[in-house]
Amino acid sequence: MVNDNFFEQVYEIARLVPKGRVTSYGAIAKCIGTGKASRMVGWAMNAAHDATPKVPAHRVVNRNGLLTGKFHFQTDTQMQELLEKEGIEVRDDKVVRFKELFWEPLLEI
DNA sequence: CGATTGACGTACG
């Protein structure tokens, strides 16, 4: 895999997420056109481990703002620490004020 | 080529 359009789009959007902001898999999925297939975003993220440059997957959470993918990080706390480092409050593995911090990729694309 | 899986989302009970 060198430039899989599908993954590329997911990576691109994930990288476009401003610091201190978060987005959801469904929003990205809808943005790239997969729409209903929000699972594909997560699948793409799975490959994001090998993506270049590194994809800020810690800014991508599920619709509930829950850090579902934290388990896939280097450490289960890495994701939360990264978010807190960017100014995002994380409580009980979920983004605080997720609604306010939510960033729609459609606004940029 | 068929079956299974997947970092989700929505619907239903």
Place this chain on the structure above:
DNA sequence: TCGTACGCCAATC
């Protein structure tokens, strides 16, 4: 409010 079921598309086995 919480738990379970189904759908959706693409990739992998």
